Amino acid sequence: MSNPIPSGHEPQCHDFQAGAKKALDNKVLQALLERTLKSGFQQRRLNAKARLPEYDQLRDQARDLKNHVLDNLDVYLQRFETELTKAGGFVHWAKDAAHAREIILKICQDVGAKTVSKGKSMIGEEIALNDFLDANGVVPIETDLGEYIIQLRHELPSHIIAPAFHLSKEQVGETFKEHHTHLNAERDLSEPSVLLGEARAQLRDKFLRADVGITGANILIAETGTAMIVTNEGNGDLTQSLPPVHIALTSIEKVVPTLEDATLILRLLARTATGQEQTVYNTFFTGPKRQGDLDGPQAFHMVLLDNGRTELLASEFRDVLRCIRCGACINHCPVYAVTSGHAYGWVYPGPIGSVLSPHFVGLDEAHVLPSASTLCGRCEEVCPVHIPLPDLLRHWRTRGFAAKKSSKMQRVGLWLWAQLAKRPGLYHAVMGLGVSGLKLMGGNRGAFKTLLGAGGWTKTRDLPTPQGGTFQARYRKGER
Amino acid sequence: MSKARTEIFARLKSVLDLKQDQSTRVQNAEQRIGAAAPNLIPARGLSEGLTQAIMFEEEAKFAQAEVRKLANLEAVSDIVRDTCQEAQTTALKVAPHPELQAMDWHSLNVEFGPGAGSDLVGLSRAYAGVAETGTLVMVSGPTSPSTLNFLPDVHIVVIHTEDIVANYEQVWAKLRQDAGADKPVMPRTVNWITGPSRTADIEQTLLLGAHGPRKLIILLIDAKNP
Numbered sequence: 001m002s003n004p005i006p007s008g009h010e011p012q013c014h015d016f017q018a019g020a021k022k023a024l025d026n027k028v029l030q031a032l033l034e035r036t037l038k039s040g041f042q043q044r045r046l047n048a049k050a051r052l053p054e055y056d057q058l059r060d061q062a063r064d065l066k067n068h069v070l071d072n073l074d075v076y077l078q079r080f081e082t083e084l085t086k087a088g089g090f091v092h093w094a095k096d097a098a099h100a101r102e103i104i105l106k107i108c109q110d111v112g113a114k115t116v117s118k119g120k121s122m123i124g125e126e127i128a129l130n131d132f133l134d135a136n137g138v139v140p141i142e143t144d145l146g147e148y149i150i151q152l153r154h155e156l157p158s159h160i161i162a163p164a165f166h167l168s169k170e171q172v173g174e175t176f177k178e179h180h181t182h183l184n185a186e187r188d189l190s191e192p193s194v195l196l197g198e199a200r201a202q203l204r205d206k207f208l209r210a211d212v213g214i215t216g217a218n219i220l221i222a223e224t225g226t227a228m229i230v231t232n233e234g235n236g237d238l239t240q241s242l243p244p245v246h247i248a249l250t251s252i253e254k255v256v257p258t259l260e261d262a263t264l265i266l267r268l269l270a271r272t273a274t275g276q277e278q279t280v281y282n283t284f285f286t287g288p289k290r291q292g293d294l295d296g297p298q299a300f301h302m303v304l305l306d307n308g309r310t311e312l313l314a315s316e317f318r319d320v321l322r323c324i325r326c327g328a329c330i331n332h333c334p335v336y337a338v339t340s341g342h343a344y345g346w347v348y349p350g351p352i353g354s355v356l357s358p359h360f361v362g363l364d365e366a367h368v369l370p371s372a373s374t375l376c377g378r379c380e381e382v383c384p385v386h387i388p389l390p391d392l393l394r395h396w397r398t399r400g401f402a403a404k405k406s407s408k409m410q411r412v413g414l415w416l417w418a419q420l421a422k423r424p425g426l427y428h429a430v431m432g433l434g435v436s437g438l439k440l441m442g443g444n445r446g447a448f449k450t451l452l453g454a455g456g457w458t459k460t461r462d463l464p465t466p467q468g469g470t471f472q473a474r475y476r477k478g479e480r
Numbered sequence: 481m482s483k484a485r486t487e488i489f490a491r492l493k494s495v496l497d498l499k500q501d502q503s504t505r506v507q508n509a510e511q512r513i514g515a516a517a518p519n520l521i522p523a524r525g526l527s528e529g530l531t532q533a534i535m536f537e538e539e540a541k542f543a544q545a546e547v548r549k550l551a552n553l554e555a556v557s558d559i560v561r562d563t564c565q566e567a568q569t570t571a572l573k574v575a576p577h578p579e580l581q582a583m584d585w586h587s588l589n590v591e592f593g594p595g596a597g598s599d600l601v602g603l604s605r606a607y608a609g610v611a612e613t614g615t616l617v618m619v620s621g622p623t624s625p626s627t628l629n630f631l632p633d634v635h636i637v638v639i640h641t642e643d644i645v646a647n648y649e650q651v652w653a654k655l656r657q658d659a660g661a662d663k664p665v666m667p668r669t670v671n672w673i674t675g676p677s678r679t680a681d682i683e684q685t686l687l688l689g690a691h692g693p694r695k696l697i698i699l700l701i702d703a704k705n706p
Contacts, residue, residue, distance in 0.1 A: 095488065
């Protein structure tokens, strides 16, 4: 992939197993995940769904809308560009991450910017924008509370809508004490509200002084050349209105035809993501400040990123381009629920990350991620635009197997299994032998505590001794 | 035309042409945009008459906004004065809307204009309200600065019941109508506001007043049904 990743941002997807083990051994993290996922995101989504009987119909329509957009992507992008240009905005096309970084740096340098305030943007994470700007003399300040915390800690987000999901309030307090050194070191930071107050006070001044504001965009509207963001904090909204220059950064598949189509997505997004009826702030912006306006930026730039999405469009992964980045698949994944986000080794975690990362960072690096799933199907079940995530994970497994990315042992094992599975007679014979053998070895014991060659299983649980014959044999004998 | 643009569109065309030729795609797009047809509007977005204002109030409260119903604009300045007193300030930032400019602001230091970092109390006038989720719609312009929606600690918004609509689609229709044939439909900024600012970024604990207002007070002017 022609996606030069700056140093310090090398993906660690190949290390999923080590990352998962680290997460499992982290008691603070496990307690947080246990407490926040089920009663938080999952329950709140269910409550919101119960209050909207048409929820599932809206999902079908949203899927159809996104499919229509993908089938007509070029013409909607052209219309968006025409309308935004008419409104006085500049449109920049970026072919990959490096190109997008260069475009943004140049806009900042042209206006002599020293600091930029940033609204939360996953595309910003995808192109590793912050460190690049910093290294080139432009200081970026994340303004979303979660992003601000992980920026101080030099970490990747562990969740696409809750970047500091992996941290306890104690850890946040320690981080603030380490970085806000001008404040009394003995102050009490045990309450989340005090932490918020401190961050708000720190950031207010930075909002007001920033030379450039950079936000993402959740949706682009072709009809009017409008881009929009959703925030609960009001940070992105200040970022797009206070500094004299506003840069919005997003990827090309975010466009929809009309304001009505944006509305369809906005009826689903908050309910699915956080269980709110609506996000607190939905801010729509069209070009720069108009004549007579009392505030708003003098100049507006839209950076539209491809980064291989046109390749995805032509591939078996096309459906993933419907994603509206709500995070529901992450919130409902039983693997994420114990590993958290950092184990996935790059900016997008969970099922959506396991589909996106192999594309962005390559199969060499990320071939284990599609296997970090039980294919239980909950992600697809909760997806507001019906992305068949388990199918897409299987497609990556197929590609990985064909490209010989997994270990030799694994491939030989799969090959052997295939030989058996393709020959029913042989399969039944081998299974019958196995069952009788285990029964004989087990004797009167109800279960094996250890078994040669099955250490992976018996390390954490007993293996029950088989009772009777195989299912097939018993079925044939009339036991049903 | 930049090289990247040419490349992106060439790739898109080569992929999309496989299914439909470009002239069909242009037709598809023009049709959809021209029709601006609503998608499914849920039943809760189809309230009528009196129930619109009731639903707006309920939903806004559900999103933790404070709603006060007033028979006319006369009581607005007193309520704002009380709010300022509570916030221990005499300074008030007001959007330069004629309706708000005409009010009696004695005993307060009133300034008309955009928001500032030090604002404690701000007063604006809404363009519309959406009943289905209790959402305020604010549009930027000479009488309505966008920054005032976010910078004050307490944000007070005046809205008239006749400006409350059932659903978001009716807001777009209103904007299209106001723009007419020769003005752009969208002002520079349109803010939908549903409740006061919040965050759950620390251990998923809900806290109000992240970067925007800690408190949102909606003054609902209902002249017909006091």
